[in-house]
Amino acid sequence: MKADVQALAAIFWKGLKHHIRYPGEFLTFLLLPFLFTFLVLGMGNAVGGTNAAAYFAARTGTTNIVIYEILGSAVWMTSWVVLEDVGAGIRDEQIKGTLEQNFLAPVNRFTLLVGLSLTDIVITSALFLVVVGVSVAIVMPSSFLSIVPAFLTLLLGLIPLFGMGFLFAGFVVRFKEPYIFIQLVNLIFATLTGTYYPVTFLPYWLQFLSGVLPQTYVIDDMRRIVIANQTLVSLYGSIFILLTLALAYPLVGYAVFRKIEKRAAVTGEFSKY
Amino acid sequence: MNSRNISYSLRLFEEFKASFLKDLRSYFRYPAWVIGEFVSTPLWFFFFALGVTLFAPVASGASGVHGSGSGLASFFFGFVFIILFSTSVWGVGQSVRNEQTSGTLEQFFLAPANRATLILGRWARIFLTDSLIIGYTTLLLYLLGGTAVAVLNPSLFLVSLALYELSLIGFGLFMAGLTMRIKAYNSIGNMIFFGYMILTGALFPIAVLPTPVRYFSMVIPFTYLNDLMRHAALGTPTLLPLTLEYAAAVVSSLFMMVFGFVAFNRIEQDARVKGSIATS
Numbered sequence: 001m002k003a004d005v006q007a008l009a010a011i012f013w014k015g016l017k018h019h020i021r022y023p024g025e026f027l028t029f030l031l032l033p034f035l036f037t038f039l040v041l042g043m044g045n046a047v048g049g050t051n052a053a054a055y056f057a058a059r060t061g062t063t064n065i066v067i068y069e070i071l072g073s074a075v076w077m078t079s080w081v082v083l084e085d086v087g088a089g090i091r092d093e094q095i096k097g098t099l100e101q102n103f104l105a106p107v108n109r110f111t112l113l114v115g116l117s118l119t120d121i122v123i124t125s126a127l128f129l130v131v132v133g134v135s136v137a138i139v140m141p142s143s144f145l146s147i148v149p150a151f152l153t154l155l156l157g158l159i160p161l162f163g164m165g166f167l168f169a170g171f172v173v174r175f176k177e178p179y180i181f182i183q184l185v186n187l188i189f190a191t192l193t194g195t196y197y198p199v200t201f202l203p204y205w206l207q208f209l210s211g212v213l214p215q216t217y218v219i220d221d222m223r224r225i226v227i228a229n230q231t232l233v234s235l236y237g238s239i240f241i242l243l244t245l246a247l248a249y250p251l252v253g254y255a256v257f258r259k260i261e262k263r264a265a266v267t268g269e270f271s272k273y
Numbered sequence: 274m275n276s277r278n279i280s281y282s283l284r285l286f287e288e289f290k291a292s293f294l295k296d297l298r299s300y301f302r303y304p305a306w307v308i309g310e311f312v313s314t315p316l317w318f319f320f321f322a323l324g325v326t327l328f329a330p331v332a333s334g335a336s337g338v339h340g341s342g343s344g345l346a347s348f349f350f351g352f353v354f355i356i357l358f359s360t361s362v363w364g365v366g367q368s369v370r371n372e373q374t375s376g377t378l379e380q381f382f383l384a385p386a387n388r389a390t391l392i393l394g395r396w397a398r399i400f401l402t403d404s405l406i407i408g409y410t411t412l413l414l415y416l417l418g419g420t421a422v423a424v425l426n427p428s429l430f431l432v433s434l435a436l437y438e439l440s441l442i443g444f445g446l447f448m449a450g451l452t453m454r455i456k457a458y459n460s461i462g463n464m465i466f467f468g469y470m471i472l473t474g475a476l477f478p479i480a481v482l483p484t485p486v487r488y489f490s491m492v493i494p495f496t497y498l499n500d501l502m503r504h505a506a507l508g509t510p511t512l513l514p515l516t517l518e519y520a521a522a523v524v525s526s527l528f529m530m531v532f533g534f535v536a537f538n539r540i541e542q543d544a545r546v547k548g549s550i551a552t553s
Contacts, residue, residue, distance in 0.1 A: 032463075045481050048330065056327050180306050
């Protein structure tokens with residue numbers, strides 16, 4: 001147990017050091033939600049003219065466009081960071097030739113993957129607090145405390161996201177070429193989870209897919225908490241779904257990762273790139 | 274034209290052709306990238322289009338600053354501008370970075386060939402695949418939503434596209450030079466890319482921007498090129514009187530081209546002296 005905790009701490013610090021060493025990457029993730037929100041606002045104003053806010057309110061029930069969009073952007077960036085770190089992290093190790101050493105170390109694979117995820121909890125928390133915290137403090141200072149339950153929703157939503165990361169890490173070991181898939185998966189997540197619009201805008205069959213993605217619930221819950229002053233208790237239905245997904249995704253993700261890893265150990269896939 | 278000039282031109286053409294074919298081969302060698310690019314590019318468009326729909330009038334088509342009914346078409350052309358602009362940042366510029374990280378840049382620069390022609394080969398491949406993606410997205414847009422994107426003045430559109438491409442080559446050369454100077458190319462590239470999307474009227478008219486920012490937009494050459502292309506395609510009013518807008522587009526384009534070539538040569542010379550071509 002003590003050895004596992006030490007290994008977790010070591011992996012966590014290694015990941016954190018990597019982020020500190022390349023501050024430009026973090027800064028980009030910090031700026032992207034603002035830039036995307038600004039783009040959507042600019043395009044929306046161009047299309048809707050002076051009545052853009054009224055049209056927006058008629059469809060979403062709120063005139064608080066900035067917070068509505070920034071919450072979507074922040075959750076989107078969070079999933080981007082997790083997929084890139086957990087999924088592509090394995091690929092980076094493979095390219096650098098350090099994956100075999102890591103896998104040969106007397107450390108449980110699950111500990112290894114959870115260690116990578118722990119770093120991301122710190123990074124995504126910082127991302128959320130800066131992006132959402134600053135936006136809410138400026139636009140709706142009276143609702144500033146609502147970011148606490150919103151943050152708790154994000155933390156809960158991170159667990160299934162890490163499960164997806166494990167799944168992705170397995171695919172990366174098997175199929176290589178993670179970067180284009182990361183871009184594609186991130187974009188599919190953004191489209192399906194209602195980043196800039198309610199998911200009810202999507203066709204029914206796509207809404208079904210949205211329903212199995214944790215970010216859909218995280219974004220919707222955050223909007224209800226911050227903009228509509230709802231509480232976590234009143235959102236028990238979606239919290240329950242998030243808890244279920246938090247159990248299902250890591251289990252499935254880890255099982256798939258182990259299966260692919262075992263196969264890779266037999267075929268010698270680890271060192272191939 | 275004397276025979277020396279002819280043989281020089283033929284040699285440049287051969288270099289260009291070789292570079293183009295080399296890039297085409299490497300592009301198709303990674304089918305995952307090809308599929309990913311063909312799926313993700315239209316997906317970006319539909320994703321943002323859905324977001325923008327929230328702001329459109331409830332009962333009718335879009336009618337904002339762009340004028341009635343032209344909202345989606347204007348947004349579509351914005352998407353086209355972005356794809357084309359990405360050529361200079363992520364295509365031409367990034368190509369030098371890729372050669373640098375894979376350790377082939379020195380061989381590339383030691384070859385008895387003109388650097389610019391080699392980079393132009395890369396640009397030509399990207400122009401070809403981008404055109405395919407744009408055409409395919411236009412078809413998809415028509416099949417899914419019944420929206421046919423038309424160009425009002427095709428000849429003016431082609432002229433403005435040619436001017437735009439010249440500027441892109443110039444800017445791409447500058448970005449390629451930049452990769453020999455800076456390590457954090459991705460972060461800088463992202464910032465430039467977003468700056469382009471927000472400040473040059475690519476996705477929305479600069480009239481939406483606050484006044485002080487608008488002044489900044491007015492000194493960026495791409496602002497006039499985007500504006501002229503959108504005018505040619507959709508008949509939107511131009512930023513400047515039409516004759517002045519033509520002049521601004523031509524001058525901007527030539528300026529970018531010359532600036533790109535000069536900057537690239539200077540940076541390359543400097544990198545040779547300092548020995549930093551492959552170290553950044």
